[in-house]
Amino acid sequence: MARFRYQKKDGEFARAMTSVADPIAAAGLAAITEAGNIIKQAGRADIAAAGFSKRWQNALRTKVYPNGAGLSAGVFIWHKIYYAGIYEKGATITGSPRLWLPLPTAPKRAGRSKMTPALYIRTIGPLVSIERPGKPPLLAGKAALSTRGKNVGKVTLSALKRGAAGKASTLVPLFIGIDRVSIRDRFSIREITGRAAARLGQLYLKHLKVG
Incomplete structure (x- = not known):
């Protein structure tokens, strides 16, 4: 430095x-x-x-x-x-075309690597795009429902893997897409x-x- x-x-x-x-x-x-x-x-x-x-x-x-x-x-x-x-120094980072930031529901890592949409698709399963007019888009994963068929409580890596494998599931937003982010x-x-x-x-x- x-x-x-x-x-x-x-x-x-x-x-x-x-x-x-x-x-x-x-x-x-x-x-x-x-x-x-x-x-x-x-x-x-x-x-x-x-x-x-x-x-x-x-x-x-x-x-x-x-x-x-x-x-x-x-x-x-x-x-x-x-x-x-x-x-x-601070900086503004621009997406190409978007930056996908993990939400609190997203797994933190896959092995030693920080989770990204590409890594999620490669290690867990597909993501579903959710467009929201006037709001940033989302990428959602499938989280398996509980054994009683109720909605998922806390989103776990196990639930996401089971949902991606075809178990009864619900969509859970995992990433939000933004055009740019400014870091002070x-x-x-x-x-x-x-x-x-x-x-x-x-x-x-x-x-x-x-x-």
Whole structure:
């Protein structure tokens, strides 16, 4: 998502910064390492405040390079969930022609994959299109009725599979089709990174040990 580095100075300090053992180089590395830790901690708190799960929080990572040493230390900040950046900037996603969003009645997953209409058809059974004049269309699945022939209460994966297999069933809306969806920015990782970068001088002096 972002990166910055501490760059050694040329000239009179070049000889002093020949290895990470030198005080100046060591202070630069320590400063960039602490800045990275500040970003990770504050960034994860920012993601938590936006209402995202522990998995999303822990997916924000930092790494000091090259391999935690060197005269020009840097820190790379990234998120393991590849589309996380959309919550940093916000975006409008347009369907082609529609985006099909799962309703609470839809199964969450099929194996390790998130449920989509195509995945539902492939793993469970057919979907029925329901057009509603003036309203977004729906895709419905067949959920098997109870053994007493009454309507389904809570829609379960088992009921949907039995309904798709031909048991007495009723249609249950599972997906709603929309033209586009706007996602607002919810993370502030770049701002957090900028604030940490602005503190590098202070952190450098904190870790500088001469004499």
